[in-house]
Amino acid sequence: MTRDVCIVGAGAAGAGAAYALRDTNSNVTILEKSRGVCGRAATRRKNGCRYDHGANYIKNHDQRTTQLIRDLGEDGLVDVEKPVWTFDGDGVISTGDARDQYKWSWTEGITQLAKRLLAQTDAAVERETQVAAIDHNPDTGYWSVVDATGTRRGPFDVVLLTPPAPQTAAILTETGWGNQCMVGLREAIGSVEYRTIRTIVLHYPFEREEPWYALVNTDKEHDIGWVAREECKDGHVPDGESLLVVQLSPEWSTEHYDDPLSEVAPDVADMVAALLDDDRLRDPDWVDDQGWRYALPNGVANREIIRRGEPNGLYFAGDWTVGEGRVHAALWSGIEAGERIANG
Ligand SMILES: Cc1cc2nc3c(=O)[nH]c(=O)nc-3n(C[C@H](O)[C@H](O)[C@H](O)COP(=O)(O)OP(=O)(O)OC[C@H]3O[C@@H](n4cnc5c(N)ncnc54)[C@H](O)[C@@H]3O)c2cc1C
The missing domain is CATH 3.90.660.10 (Polyamine Oxidase; Chain A, domain 2)
Structure with missing residues (x-):
């Protein structure tokens, strides 16, 4: 059965999750606040120059990162x-x-990471769409997502939130879901400072x-x-x-x-x-x-607590879920969340 998945944020984590879901029975919609993809791994062009003004580079931290970067195509790799x-x-x-x-x-530029990952998916990326809140319907079990203009999207079987912890915490304060795990989620995510x-x-x-x-x-x-x-x-x-x-x-x-x-x-x-x-x-x-x-x-959200929403289709990924401000760490947190969604 096809599942509708909403990913909030098209950074390394969000793009990684979409990539992991590419050959599964998932309809993936990505809602991204800004005009471009790849989040803090950002590139700008000006006066004939191109510069990575957020993350400077991706390290070949481990074999799986090396393999994935090479699989995305060696043309233009610097x-x-x-x-x-x-x-x-x-x-x-x-x-x-x-x-x-x-x-x-x-x-x-380093934004090629998300661009190349997403190019291998059928995910629909809606840019300049800032998510303000998510809601859970207790009767149907589906999620809906409300953007900053009040437009509601859904229903979704799964929502994956990938913005930095303070921005994810802000979305959770506006989340209508009576489940008791919400108290722990808000505390665990709200405690991670940047x-x-x-x-x-x-x-x-x-x-x-x-x-x-x-x-x-x-x-x-x-x-x-x-x-x-x-x-x-x-x-x-x-x-x-x-x-x-x-x-x-x-x-x-x-x-x-x-x-x-x-x-x-x-x-x-x-x-x-x-x-x-x-x-x-x-x-x-x-x-x-x-x-x-x-x-x-500066820290990491408690891994056991932030997975408590997963049986109900609420997932989290991003550098703050692994406690490492690194592109490869965010990427793999997203890929692994995508794999859990696919297997869930
Ligand atoms: C200045 C700087 C230098 C760095 N240098 C390096 C480096 O050299 N090497 C390295 O490996 N790492 C580096 N990092 C860290 C690395 O950039 C991050 O750890 C990684 O990119 C985080 O990816 P992410 O997907 O978790 O989050 P993000 O990249 O932040 O992606 C989250 C996405 O969510 C979007 N978003 C936020 N709120 C909403 C909302 N309400 N609705 C919709 N979308 C939303 C954002 O626009 C963003 O695109 C650096 C970071 C900075 C800032």
């Missing part, structure tokens, strides 16, 4: 070969360890050479958390140009989250110039930014 080095609160740069791992994106990151993009009309692709602040004592050279990804930055993706620390990002870009960009450019000891970097020819209110989970 491995960032240069290493990630480190720096401390005093701005002292050190060589990173010699981890020999792939760091993957695509020439078209760190905030603001990304500032700095572009320069000249090339720079460095032995590294990115620098990460390991002692968490610097206002800059991460700086990456997007030109190390094939097809992202034209020859003769440089583009730095700078992620600020959670403390700095929270304090300056709403400050205008025109105010913060000069300060960030000065910090980067000091860190990289290159005064030319004080003067980017254009800048860009993105705030990630819910960037990385």
Whole structure:
């Protein structure tokens, strides 16, 4: 019997779940708040450049991730070969360890992950559709989903929620379902907090050479958390140009989250110039930014509790369900949720 499945969110987890359901008797509808897919694994195009301004790359964390990425097609797959080095609160740069791992994106950007997964499915993706609430009909056992304009969709046999925990918790506060597991679900999901990151993009009309692709602040004592050279990804930055993706620390990002870009960009450019000891970097020819209110989970939701809704068709996936703010972790949480739905 065909089952109607609604997936909320088209990030790595939501796309992974749809992929896992592709050859099953499931009618899959994905409702996605934003215009694009892949969530925090995001790519933007501007002035002839393409840059991954959320997640920087996917690691070949394990064999199954490596296999899946390769199965999605090697055309356009980019491995960032240069290493990630480190720096401390005093701005002292050190060589990173010699981890020999792939760091993957695509020439078209990291959003290719969700695009390629979804291309193998029949899932209907409704973009710019923000889910506000879900409801359970106790007589039929079906779910319905209400968007921010009040439009109701359904009935669905299964609903899978994949937004970051605080956004999933907000949907659950508006959920009409008298089942006693709701108290535990709301508590478990509401308890997962996220760190905030603001990304500032700095572009320069000249090339720079460095032995590294990115620098990460390991002692968490610097206002800059991460700086990456997007030109190390094939097809992202034209020859003769440089583009730095700078992620600020959670403390700095929270304090300056709403400050205008025109105010913060000069300060960030000065910090980067000091860190990289290159005064030319004080003067980017254009800048860009993105705030990630819910960037990385600080914890994990209790796995046993968040599965209590599954017998009634309510599932959860996403990085907060596995406690690891990583694309591959979110992806597999979604694939495994899809497999449980298929077997449920
Ligand atoms: C700045 C930054 C850098 C990072 N760097 C890396 C990295 O280098 N490597 C790495 O592996 N990971 C990195 N991460 C973490 C990684 O991006 C995430 O862990 C992963 O992408 C999470 O995927 P997800 O599907 O769980 O959630 P998301 O990607 O957040 O997907 C959830 C989706 O739900 C949608 N949504 C939210 N609310 C609603 C609603 N009410 N209705 C409908 N849709 C909704 C969102 O728009 C989004 O598309 C980084 C994250 C950030 C922010």
